[in-house]
Amino acid sequence: MASRQAPPCCLVAGQPLANSGPRNARKKKYEVFKSMVNTQFNKVVDEMSSSDIRQGLKGFGIRSGHALANEVVLFRKTIAQAMAMAERGNDNRNTNPLFWALRNAFIRGDVKGLASEIRYSFQSFMIRARLTGAVGKSQKQLADFRYPMEWFPATRAMQRTIHLHVGPTNSGKTYHALKALESANSGIYGGPLRLLAQEIYARFQAKGKPCAMVTGEEQRIPQDADNYFISCTVEMTPLNRVVEVAVLDEIQMIGDPDRGWAWTQALLGVMAKEVHLCGEERAVNLIQSVCAAIGDKCIVHRYKRLSPLETMNESLNNDLKNLRKGDAVIAFSRVNLHGLKKAIEEETGRRCAIVYGSLPPETRAQQAALFNDPDNDYDFLVASDAVGMGLNLEIKRVVFETVTKFDGTNVRRLTTSETKQIGGRAGRFKTAREAAQGDGSALDVGKDPADGKMGYVTTLDQLDLEAVREAFESGIEPLEAAYISPPAFILERFSEYLPPDVPLSFMLLRIRELARVSPMFLVEVSPDALAMADAIQSYPLTIHERLAMMNAPVQLREPGMPALVQAMARCLATRKGGALCDLKEVDLEMLDKTLDDYGGNGRDYLRHVESLHHAITLYLWMSYRFANVFVSQKLAFHVKDLVQAKIEQYLDTSVSFRTDKHEMLRDVRRREALKREREQQRIFGKSATAAAEAVAEQGPGRWNEPGHEEPLVEEAREYEELDDGGSGSR
Template identity: 55%
Template sequence: MNALLGQAWRCPRSAVLVTRRFRVKSSKPPKKPAPRSSKTASDTSVRSFNDLPADEQLRRRLNDRERAQRRTTPSEPALRQRYDEFYDLTKHRLNHLLWELGQWDPEHREYRAFGLHTQESYYQEISFFKEALKRSFHLASALGMTSRTDNPLFWNLRSAFIKGDAAGLTKELRYALQTFLMRKQFSKSTTELHLRLADLRFPYEWFPATRQLQRTIHLHVGPTNSGKTYNALKALENAKSGIYAGPLRLLAHEIYTRFTAKGKSCALITGEEQRIPEDADMFFRSCTVEMTPLNWKVDVAVIDEIQMIADEHRGWAWTQAVLGCQAKELHLCGEERVVDLIQELCARLGDKCIVHRYQRLNPLLPMEQAVGTDFKNLQKGDAVISFSRVNLHSLKAGIEEATGRKCAIVYGSLPPETRAAQAALFNDPNNEYDFLVASDAIGMGLNLEIKRVVFESAFKFDGMAHRPLTIPEVKQIGGRAGRYRTATDAVRSGKEEETSATSAFSKWGAPGFVTAMDDQDLGVIRKHLQNDAKPIAAAGILPPSHIIERFASLFSPDIPLAFVLSRLREMARLSSSFNMCSFGEHLDISDVLKEFDLSIYDRSVLLTAPVSLREKGQKDILRAFAWSIANLSGGHLLEIPEVDLEALDVDASQLDPQGQKNYLLRLEGLHKAVTLYLWLSYRYRGVFVSQKLAFHVKSLVEEKITNCLEAADYEADKQQRRREMLRRQAQSHSKKEEKLLGAEAEEAPVAESGPGLWDAEGHEEPLYREKREVNAALPVRARRTTESLDSRVSRG
């Protein structure tokens, strides 16, 4: 991190040299600095602004800002008020963070790890940090310095708040405080070593065996229902060996089923399940993208939904597959907006790139009118899209009650087998399942015979906040209407030539249609369908485990791994083609694991575990499994009380509707726990020894989940009010930054934007003169404690 404080502390020359290429230069050449006694006038005259000492650069930049402020007066009263409100919120979250950390104690492990060995040092360092925080907000409010380069502490706090609200702000404050406390331990040589280990500009060098191959990369791009994945899979089928890697377990299941139906030996490899053919030495592999085998040479590999290479959370898996897959032919399927990035990567890798562009096989049209709240307006083959798991069940009940026909249901947290069964019911034209309610999971390549996509809302909750749907999301989900050919048809056709249209196309012979339930949402949907998304500029990466291990070895064992990861994130230097993926879930997991005696390797493995800590009870599950790994025992499924096996004994038919909903959540929590157990059983076979039992429990849970899908009710007025509230919350969130923080956050370049130092020149100057100034900066509780200690010392 660039000293976190930016101009509140003077940055050393080493950090300035790392970041200077991204600084905005003045249109006028800088004045030549006065010659110093140790330099001749001729030496000084040729020095550029970037070659000046860091403190001189800082002084000049501040003077320029002050002059610009006097000319243009950017700090309007309204803007100052917004920054003051944000400052008040930040101080409140800091006090809450200090309360969570607890009072100073000689046995406090975290305080000791960060060098706070006395209570006086604790109060002094907290006051220093609060003063630094105050200065960073003064730079933003008084001088308008809000960029990542000029005021990184403010920039990071603002970005964290925008992305994660108060919780995200608290996390960033915690890391900022920890980095501040560690500033004296980071000497210049230590920081230079950190920078060398965190140099991630050349991730393709992590795969030396792949770099020895001359690969041909076929990039298949086009809208949904254009045949791009179909053509890529044909190349895979005609090869002797190959890999399919997709974003969902259900997609991996579909390709596995397709290949086995055609008599081809195929393995299914996901994080939680592995089906390896026993009667074949050579076989295809269908896997989720995180499980792509990188040490296996094949003729053809297909990587689906390549645009997810820029995903904030999972993009690293696509990047890893593209850079490391040892395939003679690598077929990438995705959207047009990824072309420039892939071509740039191929140029760096020395691989040949061939772009295949496709047009949609049948048109996709937005409708003029919304469906409305009367489900009788729905037509056979409609898919209603919603983004709330509970709301999906309510919609299902309402549609079945209004139409008298059956409605299938598909959403992300359903087990893949259950989702596949529901999709098969909807795709089968010879039954009474005329409708489908689904989440955005169908946008990830899930093949369904949909005539019309109906958006229940144009807004969604993404785990952090309510927001409008993006252009790619609308096009991906809406494009599922009027599918030309599905994997189900491929399975049915067996070895037959696949030139016929899908049954969906044959039935309707018309374009796919997209609409919404409300006119307000339909306007948003129509606008997104008519516009193009911005090109993808960078691929996501995460540091591999061997870099995390080496980087963590430079810190004391008592230092929390969350701080090590945050330090690595901020120290990382990236090229313009790569972005760092989010560390959010990793940091949460590392906080849960800090109480256990685990090696860095074990912690690195668990960082990528399929666990959602936001779900009720999942933290306790993770702690139980971590305890088993740390003690190399207690891994039998029946020995882990946190796994709620008692849920299998409940008779759902005896529960009221609300009780059945709660029971469904309980079953899904149990399914997540068993899924995590299976994931660990492939990595710690000697600890988690109940794999067969876990598979049996998993099947029982999935059966009960299927039985619970029918229990739901629907109230039209309640759902209408919910949609209106969702719109208001999403619109409020989109205006949050403008309302509270003023101008739009600067998207500063992150390439090679390395950090600065807390112990920069000038830090030795005290931030206070008298002890009462320190006490004035402390929370009331801490102030009383200090005064009490002082009085006892004076009496003693």
């Protein structure tokens, strides 16, 4: 086999040498990362050397073990060149893309993320031999994404005005945007969470305004109105409907690697005469640049917080008796929320309301009303970080149960943005109840800042308090770029220039590698989407069908989920077998089982119930996109209600919150997060912390659960609480 040089994109001609001192320091620092990369590459090679997997490499031009070995040698040289360039100070995305991709993969997904990126990068390297010069040139032309605004020609023909409402929490920015929407004859609201879409839907319904609600798993369309408002999650924002006003909430999430493409798509494509964007100050420069590029007028409205906010000097010292009336304790999983509720009521002898995204809308509204009413005995609230995205609650003090989160891969500290958004819900200026007593508008926040109430922020554990104080004293770096995702028509054309047996995951990463973008845009492909693409690769589906399934609300790491996904892909490919009762991978028999069937083991019981819930959620998602195949939508909704009832019943009766156990768990997770931060800084320097925040998320939570809701548990260690139901809070 003829030898082949490393790809040109990994070399920079005339790279200047940095001073020997800094270079030697970088070389020593990157030795750790280089060793880590080589170790993971060895594992990838071992996997690919098996005969079964080598059969799948034929699409990459690998026909023998010798051919694979030759490619391994060449790629090792490519890795070494990329590392050498980084040691000289060149770690730029455009001039050293391999190092840049590997570093970001490690920051985002630790060793697992690094291994995945190495595997895909090696695949990309191998297939170059099969691409002629003409094919490579055509691919580069298709991957020219410098002008994504041209993907929406009908919108570009409109003269739009963009109103950007920015300010801290409790500043009235969303209120003003929603007022504009309320005053219009037609409009769209696009938000980050299903619960916010439900909130806006309920408000417009209450005002007698016809409104539809459209999320990935549920659609409620008015049957007796041709013209109606639409409240939706941002991914579902309609781009073919001309309206007067569109509101896009939490616009700073345009910089989120996983979901930012949806905000960019909505901003570039929504066909509204007025587009109102709500978000943080750090989005201003980027949005102004985008508006200038697309020729839309941009008006920035800045707001100040309407009530004062103060971080406290003392925590609750892990004693729930130190809670005060009006306190909201924030936790990040449903198991913790229900356990906290029970513990608070046992410790204080007073009632505690509970609010989180997965609750049925009616229950959530009822619980919020109980907490907001000063004339009853619901003195406390436990809530998820969903409160950080706009729920109207009369909170006097926010108490963080913890300042660490499990993001699906690693334990990390809350970002500055998350801490500020969640903590900023304390001291609400005017709540929905107070506004309703005024002019009857649930959206009114009042006019006189003198009415503002002091808000306080603290933690349950004293060791967490300093992290909260630092967050409120820190600034947040401006967003540098918005994320985009290649549209289906480009992917279809791109696939014509690749062998038919090449995996979709490779094609997506090949596009990411070749993509030419302006400084205001970035192309990213979610690791979860890549895993989904690989899971369904063997089924004969169209590009549109593959892309649809790639965006499905599913976590393949859940037991049984890969088999269900593949069963659905098979149904879609054959156009049969999609009735809910025909899918043996959906364990409907779970509906008849009780805790006794699991020998009283709450962990196993709840895991199986939650697995059924996720399976039904996926089925509903598929039924809206492929209704002729997945035909049991009504039955699926009925099953979902039954499953939710089983989960809520168990959480209400069988979980606990042991303050001693959780104090130890917080300590363990705090150390894990700190260890990871130090490891990244040891390898990449002080910039690693900023980089980690930049690639984490741009708003509260990952929201990668079905419906962008909080998880049942964040990680397996929380299941340990489930069998302590009778032990109380101490």
